[in-house]
Amino acid sequence: MPLLKIIEPTPKSKILIWHVTENLDELETISLTDRSQERVSKMKNQMARKAFLSVRHLLKIAGYKDEDVTYNENGKPFLSDGKNISISHSFEYAVVAINNEDSIGVDIEKKRDKIVRIAKKFIGVEKSFVDLEKDIEKLTRIWGAKESLFKIHPEGAIQFDTHLMISPFEMTDKQTKGRLHKNDFDETYDVFFEEFDGFCLVYVLNID
Ligand SMILES: CC(C)(COP(=O)(O)OP(=O)(O)OC[C@H]1O[C@@H](n2cnc3c(N)ncnc32)[C@H](O)[C@@H]1OP(=O)(O)O)[C@@H](O)C(=O)NCCC(=O)NCCS
Known part of the structure; x- marks a missing residue:
């Protein structure tokens, strides 16, 4: 199907x-x-x-x-x-x-080792809970969460490392929070993760 x-x-x-x-x-x-x-x-x-x-x-x-x-x-x-x-x-x-x-944002990513090569460009405060050199699964989730948040912003021109912040999570967690803060735009969303077939699906919205 x-x-x-x-x-x-x-x-x-x-x-x-x-x-x-x-x-x-x-x-x-x-x-x-x-x-x-x-x-x-x-x-x-x-x-x-x-x-x-x-x-x-x-x-x-x-x-x-x-x-x-x-x-x-x-x-x-x-x-x-x-x-x-x-x-x-x-x-x-x-x-x-x-x-x-x-608002809603979605991103699907194939899990790939090469995410470590761009990690420094999109990781900001998240470095407190992710290893930039080897944590491929967590980096993929954070990247997907940031791409999803980016898609929500009406104008774009978002710095992934500074305007987007993902709250700490464990790989056993199915959700966390994500904040998009650029100038007057300051919103926090619920971030959801699903993994299947080597892919990571992330979607962000407010559930309450
Ligand atoms: C636009 C962007 C988010 C697309 O992500 P992607 O992983 O390449 O591709 P995806 O398949 O997940 O998303 C593509 C869809 O996003 C949507 N999209 C494109 N630009 C968008 C925007 N500015 N806002 C919201 N949605 C957008 C479109 O619907 C597009 O699909 P379609 O044209 O077939 O309808 C990405 O290319 C991008 O520009 N990111 C921001 C810049 C960046 O990468 N910064 C890196 C910092 S390290």
């Missing part, structure tokens, strides 16, 4: 996960706007095409058409009905997160 699962963190939010197992022909059965068609046709990487189309299949399951999604100049997606949306894809997984009233 390509729709792997739907998580409902709150009654007004859902995370839809697609496992891309189909060939391109099967995924291309979804209807696209001219703009999306043009975007897909420019993608040289077949996996990127599949991910884009899988996201449209997830949107359909959530009750939306491709034309219901628009992007601002920074690449942040918006839904025509005003609900909040966040999108992520990595290799053979695609994820759409929707929150009816509040």
Whole structure:
């Protein structure tokens, strides 16, 4: 089944996960706007095409058409009905997160050793509870949490090491807190982790 699962963190939010197992022909059965068609046709990487189309299949399951999604100049997606949306894809997984009233951010990452190479760029206060040289699993979670928080901010231009702060957690924990503090924008969110098939899924929202 390509729709792997739907998580409902709150009654007004859902995370839809697609496992891309189909060939391109099967995924291309979804209807696209001219703009999306043009975007897909420019993608040289077949996996990127599949991910884009899988996201449209997830949107359909959530009750939306491709034309219901628009992007601002920074690449942040918006839904025509005003609900909040966040999108992520990595290799053979695609994820759409929707929150009816509040912000939501999502990120899916394949766990890879090379995260240690960029750790210094995105780790700030978190160095108190993570080893930058060998803690691949924790670093992947923190990176995913920061990418998710980044996707919430309306304007971008976020410094990952200083504007984004993830509270300490153990790998046995399923959640923690994340703070996005840049100028007047200062919000703290609940951060959730799920691991499967060598991937780390992170989503952030307020659950109360
Ligand atoms: C935009 C960014 C978050 C995308 O992350 P990624 O891991 O490359 O890719 P993902 O698959 O998780 O996310 C891609 C989706 O994010 C969404 N997105 C892109 N820009 C966005 C933005 N400014 N705000 C919110 N969402 C955004 C889009 O929906 C995109 O998918 P789509 O265009 O197919 O719809 C990332 O490339 C980025 O720019 N990060 C910030 C800068 C940075 O990396 N700093 C590093 C500090 S060490």
